[in-house]
Amino acid sequence: MDQQTGRMNLDGRIAIVTGAGGGLGRCHALQLSKLGAKIVVNDLDAAGAESVAEEIRSGGGAAIGVGASVTDMVKVAAMVDRAMAEWGRIDILVNNAGILRDRSFAKMDLDDFRLVLDVHLMGAAICAKAVWDIMRGQHHGRIVMTTSSSGLYGNFGQANYGAAKMALVGLMQTLAIEGEKYGIRVNALAPTAATQMTDGVLSEDALAQLDPALVSPGLLALVGDDAPTRAILCAGGGHFARAHVTLTEGVYVGGGENAAERVADSWEAIGDRSAETVPAYGFVQAERELASAGCKLPAMAVSR
Secondary structure, eight states, X not given: OOTTTOSOOOTTOEXXXXXXXXXXXXXXXXHHHHTTOEEEEEXXXXXXXXXXXXXXXXXXXXXXXXXXXTTOHHHHHXXXXXXXXXXXXXXXXXXXXXXXXXXOGGGOOHHHHHHHHIIIXXXXXXXXXXXXXXXXXXXXXXXXXXXXXXHHHOOTTOHHHHHHHHHHHHHHHHHHHHHGGGTEEEEEEEEEOOSTTTTTTSOHHHHHHOOGGGTHHHHXXXXXXXXXXXXXXXXXXXXXXEEOOOBOOOOOOOOSTTHHHHHHHTHHHHTOOTTOBOOSSTTHHHHHHHHHTTOOOOOOOOOO
16 A cells, blocks of 8 residues: 555556456456556466457556466466566466356266366466465565355355365465465455356346456455455455354263264254354364363464
8 A cells, every 4th residue: 555645556566367368357457457566467368368468558557468277387387487587576366267167066067077176276276386485485475366155155056166166265264374474465355247257147237237347446455565364355346245264152062872962952052153253273173172172282383
C-alpha cells in the first residue's frame, strides 16, 4: 500500500498468472499490471497468452506471454527461468489455470477424474515448487490458489473438480505455514465468474452479473505487501466473503464397548459450534484430543 495515496502499489513486483489467456486470468493479469506489476501471462494457448501480454504492453505495462501447460514441469521451469532472466525475481504466483470435466460420479470416467486433479492440483503444485526457492531466497512471495465453492461445499456433477479444489485449500494451508518465516504468504481465492468454464452452467442473467473483473479486486488484496496468509476469500459479482475450516470444542467419550453409542448420543454436543475455532495448524486436533484424554503434549513444531 502506498502510504501517500492509500492505494495499493505493486511497482517492481513480478507476477506469474496461469491460465491468463482469457476470462478470469486475463482480468487478474490486467489489474495486476495496472498497479505496476510486470506480468508473465501463461496459458496453454500460446496465442492467447501473447495476445493478453500485448494488450498489457499496449497499455504501457510490461508483460511476456508464455504458452505452456502447468502440468509440464520442464516448460514451467523454462517459464520461471525466462522471468528470472528478464526481471530477476518473482514475487507473485496466481494459480488460475483449470479445466472442467463435469459428470455425475456414476457416469464419470476416472481418466477425467485424474485429468482434472492433474491440472488443478498438480499444476498448482508444480508452479509453486518452481518459484518456492526463489521466494524463500528473496524473503518475499505471494501465492494464490484458485479454489471453489464446489470444493468447499460440494456441487452435483463435480466430484473431480470439487476434490481438486478442496485439495488446493490443504496445499495452501501447509505452504502458508512453511513459508511464513520467509515472508511468503499463501491464500486461496474462490471465484464466481462468467468464463468459458461457466458457460452452460449458469443462466444468461446470472452470467451478466458475474463479470470476472469484479473478482480481481479480491485477488489484489491477497498479493500486496499487507496481504494476509491462510485466507480463503470467496468473490463474485462484487461481493466478498471469507470461508473458514473450523474445529468444534468437541466431547470426550473415551473408549470401551459402548464408545460408538456414546458418540451417537453426544452427536449434537460434538457438533456444537458455539466455541469452534480456526486451528493454527493441523496438529491442534491431536493436541486437543490428547489433552482431553489427560495427556499433555508440547505444541507441534511447524518450523522444520
